[in-house]
Amino acid sequence: MEQPVKKGLDLNRRPMPKQPVEVRRRNFEEVALGYDAKLAMEEASRCIQCKKPGCVEKCPVEVDIPGFIQAIAEGDFERGVRILKAKNSLPSVCGRVCPQETQCEGGCALHRKAGQIAIGRLERFLGDWEAAQPDFMLPEVAPPTGKRVAVVGGGPAGLTVAGDLVKLGHEVTIFEALHKVGGVLVYGIPEFRLPKRIVEREVEYLRRLGVKMVTNYVVGKTRTVDSLLEEYDAVFVGSGAGLPWFSEMPGNNLNGVYSANEYLTRINLMRGYTFPLAPTPVKRHVRVAVIGGGNVAMDCARTALRMGAETTILYRRSREEMPARLEEIENAEEEGVIFRYLTLPVRCIGDERGWVKGLECIRMELGEPDASGRRSPLPVPGSEFFLPFDAVIHAIGNSPNPLIPQTTPGIEIGRKGNIVADPQTGKTTKPRVWAGGDVVTGAATVILAMGAGRRAARSIHEYLTNPGEW
Numbered sequence: 001m002e003q004p005v006k007k008g009l010d011l012n013r014r015p016m017p018k019q020p021v022e023v024r025r026r027n028f029e030e031v032a033l034g035y036d037a038k039l040a041m042e043e044a045s046r047c048i049q050c051k052k053p054g055c056v057e058k059c060p061v062e063v064d065i066p067g068f069i070q071a072i073a074e075g076d077f078e079r080g081v082r083i084l085k086a087k088n089s090l091p092s093v094c095g096r097v098c099p100q101e102t103q104c105e106g107g108c109a110l111h112r113k114a115g116q117i118a119i120g121r122l123e124r125f126l127g128d129w130e131a132a133q134p135d136f137m138l139p140e141v142a143p144p145t146g147k148r149v150a151v152v153g154g155g156p157a158g159l160t161v162a163g164d165l166v167k168l169g170h171e172v173t174i175f176e177a178l179h180k181v182g183g184v185l186v187y188g189i190p191e192f193r194l195p196k197r198i199v200e201r202e203v204e205y206l207r208r209l210g211v212k213m214v215t216n217y218v219v220g221k222t223r224t225v226d227s228l229l230e231e232y233d234a235v236f237v238g239s240g241a242g243l244p245w246f247s248e249m250p251g252n253n254l255n256g257v258y259s260a261n262e263y264l265t266r267i268n269l270m271r272g273y274t275f276p277l278a279p280t281p282v283k284r285h286v287r288v289a290v291i292g293g294g295n296v297a298m299d300c301a302r303t304a305l306r307m308g309a310e311t312t313i314l315y316r317r318s319r320e321e322m323p324a325r326l327e328e329i330e331n332a333e334e335e336g337v338i339f340r341y342l343t344l345p346v347r348c349i350g351d352e353r354g355w356v357k358g359l360e361c362i363r364m365e366l367g368e369p370d371a372s373g374r375r376s377p378l379p380v381p382g383s384e385f386f387l388p389f390d391a392v393i394h395a396i397g398n399s400p401n402p403l404i405p406q407t408t409p410g411i412e413i414g415r416k417g418n419i420v421a422d423p424q425t426g427k428t429t430k431p432r433v434w435a436g437g438d439v440v441t442g443a444a445t446v447i448l449a450m451g452a453g454r455r456a457a458r459s460i461h462e463y464l465t466n467p468g469e470w
Contacts, residue, residue, distance in 0.1 A: 011115030014043040025335040028191045028273055028306055032096070037077075040125040044072035046110075047117050054107030055119060060451025061160070063087040065104055065119055072122055081130045084123060085139065089163035090156065090202045090450065092131065093185060095124025096194050098447040099325050131201050138208055142169035147464040150175060150232040152219045152404065155183020156446045157238035157437030159203070160453030161460070162211045168461050173212040173232075175223075180269060181213050183240050184438075185446070187269040188261075190299050192306070196268075220403035225411075225433060234432050234460050237419060238453065241398040241438035247291055251348025252394075256285070256356040260296045260395035267303050285309045285391035289359055291345055292395035293322040298329065300393045301337045309391070312338040314345055316364050316377040340387075342366070344379065348392055358388040400439045408433075418442055426456030434460055 017033040018024070024031050035043065047069045055065045064083050071080030084091050100106075100120035108116035130136050147170045151158045154176035162172045180186045182199040207213065219225065219239070228235050244259030246252050263282075266272040272282035288304040290297050293315040304311045313332070315322060318341050322329060333339070347360040363383035366375035405413045412420040412429040419428055419435040426434040436452030438444055 009048070009110075009113075009115075010046040011110065011113055013046075013115060013118055014039050014121075016118070016121055021334045024192065025305060030195050031192050031331060034128055035121055035125045037075075037125075037129075040072050040122060041075060043118050044069045044122055046115070047073065048109060050109050054109060054111075055104040055117075056107075058107035059104045060447050061087050061454050063104075063123075068126060069117065069119070069122055072126065077126060077129050078136075080126045081136070082139075084126050085130075087454075088123075088450070089160060089206065090127075090446075091123050092127030092198045093156075093194065093202055094447055094450070095120050095122075095127055096198070097185075097189055099445055101325065101327075103447065127202075139167060141167050141209060144171070145169040145464065147171065147234075148173070148232045149460060149464075150228045150235045151238065152225070152228075152235065153177075153183060153238040153240055153437075153439070154181035154203075154213065154215075155238055155240050155437060155449065156185065157240075157439075157449040157453040157456075158183070158236065159206060160450040161236045161238065161434075161436070161457045163206050163209065164454060164457035165460060166206070166210050168457075170461070170464060171212075172210075173214060175217045175219050175228075176213065176215045177218045177239075178269065179215050181215060183238075187265040188296070188299070190264070190268055190303050191273075192302070193299065218403070220407040225404060225408045225430075229432055233464055234434065236426070236453075236456055236460065237404055237428075237433065237435040237439060238437045238449070239401060239404055239439045241443040242401045243399040243417070244394065245397045245399065246394045247345060247396060249345060249347050251350060251356065254348050254350040254356040255354050256283075256391045257348055258391065258393045260292075260300050260393055261398065263300055263393050264296075264303065267307075273303075273307060282307065283391070287389045288312070288391045288393065289314055289345070289387065289389040290393045290395055292397075293317065293324060294395065294397075295324045295328055297395035298324050298332050298337075300395050302332055302335060304391070304393070305335055305337055310338070311336075312340055312387070312389075314340050314343045314359070314361065314387075316342065316344040317374060318342060318366065321366075321374040342377070344377065345392075346384070349386070356390065356392055358386055359392060360384060360386055398438070398443045400442070404439070416442060421456075423452075424455060425459035426452060427459060432463075 068080040068083040105116045151174045185199045244261040270280035271278035272280040288309040288311045290301045342364040345359040351357045363380045364377040367378045370376045410430040421435040426436045434456045436456045437449035
């Protein structure tokens with residue numbers, strides 16, 4: 001392919017093709033359709049190839065971003081894939097769900113002119129291009145070292161650790177509690193944002209590299225970390241943050257009140273939206289309230305909408321303070337999700353059969369900024385009101401599941417139930433045990449979990465090759 005001609009500084013970021021709103025709000029197919037080769041090359045040709053690229057500095061997994069973008073601009077997609085996958089084993093995933101606007105794209109030299117390169121879209125393009133090829137060579141794997149590593153949890157952190165270590169010649173086995181490997185990628189992110197076939201494709205890539213995977217295996221119940229240490233030279237814990245939070249208010253025990261974890265898992269991992277084709281039923285509600293303002297709240301609301309409900313997001317601050325990605329907020333608005341800002345639910349109200357029938361709420365106003373930098377919401381006295389709903393979904397965050405901390409003596413636990421680990425190495429207080437991702441930080445982004453996995457893999461490799469120095 002010929003490289004497009006550059007004509008000065010191009011600040012025209014190429015838009016992502018999407019399903020029409022009236023079509024997509026009624027199906028679970030992917031909303032964003034991706035760049036074709038022409039659009040990808042045009043977008044890549046906008047990159048000015050900085051000598052000190054800020055995009056790389058802000059990438060948690062240290063990808064050579066200018067390198068793969070230049071390869072796309074030149075039409076050499078195979079070289080682009082090799083550059084990208086030298087650091088990132090999950091490009092099709094990251095290109096879809098990572099908050100590039102606050103990470104790599106936020107470091108783009110064109111950012112101050114509002115013309116930053118669409119790095120995530122280009123990353124997705126390369127991952128999808130590779131998958132469409134009939135045969136693509138696997139990277140070279142080092143000779144076997146004889147060392148064995150157990151990875152607890154098949155989410156983004158665990159997959160990254162496994163991919164990095166297997167390429168270095170170590171034998172790696174992932175132990176996953178659920179029946180599908182992928183963690184939050186399969187149970188938390190909706191099909192219309194991250195199709196399961198994409199995750200399965202990336203997981204299969206690791207299998208082809210030699211990573212062993214054991215599913216339906218609950219470490220802490222089926223077997224303990226101490227038991228794994230008897231068989232493996234090192235253990236990495238990446239069990240995520242699967243313990244949901246609920247707003248503290250009366251009525252949370254009513255039928256029709258869900259955590260985001262339960263609702264999204266039934267819909268996503270178990271394909272409840274296809275019932276009866278899939279065996280997991282999901283009740284089709286009429287009016288659904290989603291409490292929260294992050295990406296998970298957007299996922300819940302957009303999912304409930306597709307299930308046929310009138311869906312409302314209740315958020316105690318204003319739109320400007322919402323932590324969700326702007327792209328996800330805009331998609332939800334376009335699709336018809338109702339937003340009620342400066343609104344705080346204080347009580348779930350039930351009917352005589354024990355089902356929720358609505359929420360008592362109070363209006364809020366914004367005060368001075370708090371520790372997060374956002375203005376604090378303050379209740380307006382006497383402003384209570386009622387809103388009718390037959391389902392309420394709490395999407396306000398998660399904590400690490402306590403199972404592994406409770407069954408692993410000698411591992412230090414933080415005040416929020418997280419495993420304490422060195423941020424640069426992932427080492428815990430227990431010898432030969434590393435940890436990373438949401439089980440350490442609490443609920444965060446996919447790419448931050450992957451970054452933690454990369455740093456831990458580097459530390460584990462150093463230990464396995466030089467154990468006498470530890």
